[in-house]
Amino acid sequence: MMRRVAVMAALLVSICLSPNAQAQPQQVVNVFNWNDYIDPYMVQRFVRETGIRVRYDIYDSLETLEGRMSAGRTGYDIVVPTSEPTFSRLARAGAFRPLDRSLIPNLANIDPALQQQVASADPENRFGALYLYGTIGLGINVDRVRALAPDAPMDSLRLLLDPANARRLRACGIVMMDSAADVIPMVLRYLGKDPNSTAPEDLRDVERTLMTIRPFIRAFSSGGVIEALAGGQFCMAFAYSGDVIQAAARAEEANRGVTIQYVAPKEGAQLWFDLLAIPADAPNPEAAHAFINFLLQPDVMANITNHVRYPNGVPASRPLVAAEVANDPSVFPTDEMRARFFTIGAVPQAAERARNRVWARFKAGR
């Protein structure tokens, strides 16, 4: 929370610092991004270099973003949806403006292989520029988990989904990401099924599995678990990779004996991609293109990755990333880990309702 305040303060300062404030009618770019998902100094640098003012808003769930985008006239120039299911659905609905490649020469910096991978959600990469990507897995307070469950596997989803383990970790606190769309595919994968399955019997198995660990879950979180994990409030989280790694970095800084580790489970972890996109009715598309082009510079991307601990899609940034981040396999996964990642797709609305119903019952615990 404090850090978010600091980010906002930094951004306000940056707005005031903008050089030609009175010179010409000033351009503005309205950015709507995930919480804790940029290096605030890079925003300041953008303002300094381009003279374009930045209005920066944050969201903590794709639902918030999609709800507002569906209503239209958001007033935002930049949004950062996840490729599946949100980006693909909004793209099909006509919510985005095609990127003008001539205004974003730095699109050439993006790894073609990764571009290829997001093309299933964004055919020909027409609407989206890859920003950051990552996985979803377990954030573990190493010492406390070892102390309470010494024989439990530290690299497996069994640590969370086997009630024998979850029961022992109840005392130190388990927090679950409040997202049916992310947790249910993970459980399907754990059960050896297709993560995108919508078969009612598979969903029933998921519900049964989740219900066995429900009594041991202390909280459901949206908006991240960085502070709570770093502060030792919880000892295990199912969360976004970068959030856990940020928590680990913060715990180390605080030096209060908390060691946090990110685990991409050996059963497989969901791989996701966040894309920079411009809403169809963006008021300042030109400034939006300039913002995307600015972000895609290798040194800017390196700073962002250093700050948020998510890998980016610009390979030339890699040598500029701090060594301890660049060499951390939980940030930049090895090829062997990559082979076990899976991606999710959009499911039909009826299936989605069934999933959310399972989720509601799971949260309610009945």
Next chain:
Amino acid sequence: MKGRLGRALVLALPWSWMALFFVVPFVIVLTIAFAEPSEGLPPYTPLWRWTEEGGPIIQLNLANFRLFLEDPFYLEAGLRSLRVAAVSATLCLLVGYPMALAIARAPERWRTLLLMLVILPFWTSFLLRITAWIGILQDQGWLNGALLALGVIQEPLQLLYTDIALYLGVTYCYLPFMVLPLYATLSKLDPALLEAAEDLGARPSRAFLQVTLPLSMPGVVAGFLLVFIPAVGEFVIPELLGGPDAQLVGRVLWMEFFQNRDWPLASALAVVLLLLLVAPIAIFQARAAREAA
């Protein structure tokens, strides 16, 4: 003649206000409630189309309303919301009645100040006040800290994300809505009535039960409704303070709207909720009008 025009002008303002900020939004929600979800912007089908001859075709989809009857999920959420609202309104009454009575019987010069103190929390953002309660109630919060320091408990109590926190939050937030109408009725009571009761030999408790309480019933009912009605649809407080099992109707509405992206179903739910809540107000109004006549 002139008087009638003036009255029409005076009445036009509240009526146009109602039309603009209640009727128009309600009609929009109502039309969405009869539509079908679709993948597009906005994510539902239009209610009417034009035929080639230029005539309109209106398609009303009633499936949403039927679902509420068939699927117990919605009914359960509704009943749970009613329970939370009723308990909270009762708690507000139990806390608010003595407060209102004390203010009404306080010396004249103190009353304005005391009323100000009741309204004072409104000067801070509602969200900030709820967030402050998180700080008080969480495991490492002030309340647990104080209890631990006093040695009352050895382990922090889980208060946040429980029903206790939920009721506390709702009661705290809506208390002024109970106190103000109660104060309005109680301050108008003729003290001579209590003196008469005393002269006739009634003890204070009996005078309260037989004189003050019955005469303050309009304030009790008004306060109860003012707390009960918004509490039924309350979303923020259960979301921030309540446990994950607090599946109230506001949460269900949010889920249909954002997670399932089913705007028509969410709208239908909103319409049903509104109609269910309008009924008790209408009855209360009708009774009040009859009594006044």
